[in-house]
Amino acid sequence: MNSISRNPVSSPIRPKPANRESIHLQPGIIAARKGRRFPWSIALLVSALYCGDPLSDPKVQERRSQIPEQYQPGFDRFIENNCQACHGLTGDGSGPLNSSGRFDIPDFRNPGSYRHGVSISEIRNSIEFGVEGGRTGMQAYQNIPPEHLDSIAEYIRWLQKP
């Protein structure tokens, strides 16, 4: 007696078409998973190392503690949007992306170095629409929500204090 000949008659559990389909798909899924396992783990590792909450960086925290509470939300948005990569943690223009001096970046602490206006609304415009269509290195940030643009502009304006 062999189970194959008996199976269609006596087995109460006959695979439904949906089950059969998933069985057919499985080798493909397994292959895809196998192929992806390595890059995904690397991606996770990289994100854990480099893309973890930038606000939890001790240097960022230290800088934040020197800022009056009302401007801290603006500072947080400044960090979240990676503005410090060019403009630097203190706004002096010495961010790591400009280590080669490639960009001509104003010092936010010095009103005389701004080229596109020192008022909150002018600063906000520079952020929202960029400078010269981004050719200067300063791109438009139209993805930043209006209230965040406001708080970043207020923070940058505060940096101009004597």
Ligand code: HEC
């Ligand atoms: C890739 C580098 C880079 C990044 C990132 C960057 N900027 Fe800029 N930013 C520049 C440069 C370069 C200028 C000067 C443009 C010019 O006038 O030639 C500038 C100019 C500005 C100005 C105008 C200053 C003036 O001269 O009037 C403001 C305000 C500003 N940036 C805010 C921001 C904010 C806020 C962020 C993040 C949301 C940001 N930038 C991200 C490079 C950058």
